[in-house]
Amino acid sequence: MGSTSSTLAKIPNAEDLMQETGFTPAHLVRLYDRFKVLDKDKKGFLTPQDFVAIKELAMNPICDRIIGAFFTSGGETLDFPSFVRILAHFRPIDKNRPKEPTSPDPINSRSNKLKFAFQLYDQDKDGKISRHELLQVLRAMLEKQVTEEQLESIADRTIQEADLDRDDAISFEEFRKSLEKVNIDHKMSIRFLR
């Protein structure tokens, strides 16, 4: 890893990226190095196969969805800015950020974090988590020994608890409401450096 400034110079649009995502130069450089490590064939972009090659991911029950979250709309290439933008969701919330009503939410705001999570469930992007989608998530996250009936009853119960407008699906607002007591900052932030 070269010195921060020299590597920083290699990253195109570094300034804009930092502005947009809130990462510091050190963060950005580290992520850039990581990007290059993942990009084994030096293509300049990442493909799903590069993600698949990360061993630990295979141990994750929802790894496929997570990888899919990086490659939205069926694309097979992921450039560095997009890579960083997704990861920016997981920056800890800046508690000291001044509230400017006009500027858009930073990527790592509570609302955007929730949206990210929501999109993992809502695969068809219709703004709702349907029963079918919920079933799929549950199936992925529950042990093999859970039977179909149990799965379905859990799914039904889940929707029943959260669904306020009785459309048999969980919209983003209902999702957000169900999670209002949860400290999303704690649950969806990681440290990138140190």
Place this chain on the structure above:
Amino acid sequence: APVMWYSLRVRVKGRTLSGSEGSPSTNVTSNSSTTITTLPIVTWKWHHVETPYLVALWVLVCWLCKLLAQLNARLKSFFPESGLLIICGFILGGIVWGADKAQTFKLEPRNFFYFLLPQIILDTGYFMPNKLFFSNLGAILVHAVIGTCWNAGAVGVSLWGCYLGGAMGDLNIGLLQFLLFGSLLAAVDPVAVIAVFEEVHVNEVLFIWVFGESLLNDGVTVVLYNVFDAFVSLGGSKINAGEIIKGIVSFFVVSFGGSLIGVAFAIIISLLTKYTGKVQIIEAGFIFVLGYLSYLTAEMLSLSAILSVTFCGVCCQKYVNANMDEKSVTAVRYAMKVFANGSETMIFVFLGVTAIDNVIWVWNTGFICLTILFAIVYRFIGVFTLTWMLNRYRLVPIEVIDQLVMSYGGLRGAVAYGLAASLDETRIKEKNLIISTTLIVVYFTVVIQGLTMKPLVKWLKVKRVEPTELKLIAKVNNRACEHILAAMEDIAGHYISISDLIFDTYITWFLMKPEARKNKDYLFSIFHKLNLEDAVNYVAEGEKRGSLAFLRNGDRTNVDFDKKFGMEFSGVMPDITSELDYGIDNVPMTSIRRDSIPSVSLDIHEQDMKDMNEDFNAHHLLQQHLYRSRKNHRHKYSRSDFKINQSEDEVQEIFQRTMRSRLESFKSAKMGVSPAKKITKHPKPSQKMSNGKSTDTSKSYPYGDEDFEFSEVDSAYSGDAAAAGGSSPMRAPPYTVGAGIENPAFMPEMDTPPPPWLTEVETDTSVAPSQRAQRQLPWSPTNLQRLTPLRISNRSTDSFVMADVPAAQDSPEEPPEDGSQQDGTHM
């Protein structure tokens, strides 16, 4: 027998006895040329075997006590086992006392420190979850050093203050002695802590903090103890700034010196196991001998022996596990557990036995009560203060509940007693008082605090959870978020500096066998190559050749594979998980803290939680069956549980599922193009198909051998078995036999939807698969999860030939685990 006891005065376990301590009369009897008048056919030779006999007898008795303690399940569920053992010790001590009117079998400090303690510490070091340990090392050190010093000082000074105030009556004791007492009582004991925490499941951060603290504080305790002991000898007048500075310096020397010795021995062990391939039968023994030597060496140099043996275990585990043969690794693990458990049992029993002795008991109510009070109170203060400080640097703060558990879990144990018993009574007149008090404190913490820990946690958790009962979707999301975060951390990589990388690479080169180094990555890289592009190549090849009967090439690289991953799944999966632990790529280094959300959980509690019907079911089901994320209980250390609980099974399951879904998706993507054979063999010589998911320990796929499996596959697809289209011998005669058992895991429809990126591309999976494609996958790695051994035999290659032979399909047993050359594994 009592007569003999009187005359012999055997000390506990008599191992240290040279034998000549026996009474003169007996010796004389045995040595003297007694006149015998006739040939004795049988003689009573008690004196010959006495020492080892008593030792063995006591060991047996202690272990029988452990058996007793396990008998009553109800009792066991709320009373900590250590407490039960102490009570057994009381009873035994009572018996001995009744016979002898003196306690002939006490827990001698020497025996304790030299024969009982080392293996326990070695066990904890060897099974320490390294990644967790090192990433929390800072916090652990803070608690161990600052916390212990605070405890020692505060307790000592307070007691002295009370003494001056007259609360304890007349004692021949001074400030220094109080400080000495404080220091020996300050240390939280690892043995006791583990024993209690095993029953209360806490989150891993909390666990490692208390656990790590209990191990590392020995460095402080030893120093403080020795320093104050020396000060007491010197006398108060000679203590000046110079001596105090020396005391501080000695702290560093003792701790770091001890740790370095441990590391040195770890290096020796690792190097040794690199070359012990030829003596596999005893290579396991080296660990124990060298571990013990590290303890003794540090002790010899008056450094911290506990730290030494801890770091020996901690540092050598990775290399030893990689270098040694699979069976040796298992042997070491089992043996460690036996020794550690055995010793722990004996310690607790003897703690009980020792109490039944009127010589040592000096009851001073004020002293005892105040000690207990101060010990607890200062522990709480210390923990809360330090945690408050540490929380400011944490992403997710440690909650009050966890701090409470941590404070309450500060148990004292046998180490404190051992130190107390080693006091010099000529210098410390009140030695008996100290011993008595220490024993009381130990009993109190182990029994009372151990007993109440679970209910306390339960009560706290209930209080905490009740008002904020989460909806199901929130719980699901919580767990999903944990998975997401783990994934993001993996994707973003764990921060590691160049120097660490170089260091680690060099060390690995030095300490690890070359084959072992290769194999670490081998497994997963194999698997990775199975995906996608290689699948295409393989299939193309297959089509070209018209047969899928690829010959295995006897590449030498496989032999090690065989040896390494021959039998047990434990040899396979942990390689990947051990990668997580301290692997090479993506080395999780100290910098990353997966600051987990604190959650003290209790299995029992969850069951009592709700009694509403539906709610109960759904919430409960969720609680029980969600896959755990990496941060939850993944690295639980357990004294008695040999397997690192079911998280390994879960990992296996998840891994299999993931791979299966990937291959399924690949298949669906390529359906129309070519038969998506799951690759089992790769034509490239360097590639040996094997897959990571060898043994599925869950017996839900009881397939005996490949043939059966093969037929199973066929039935699952129920394709046109006959309409082969190719000359492939794989076209199987109808396997009716195998058709019986449905393998739900291998249903054509995926249990997870194809990865999104593929879905988008290949929306139309309704393409009728070619007949070739229909006839399916013989040796997909997913199938192979059911094969128990991951064998690559050098023998017959063509499993398809075998396929015609109707093998023993009905007996779904796992093939003998001896790695014998059975049918080739086509993986």
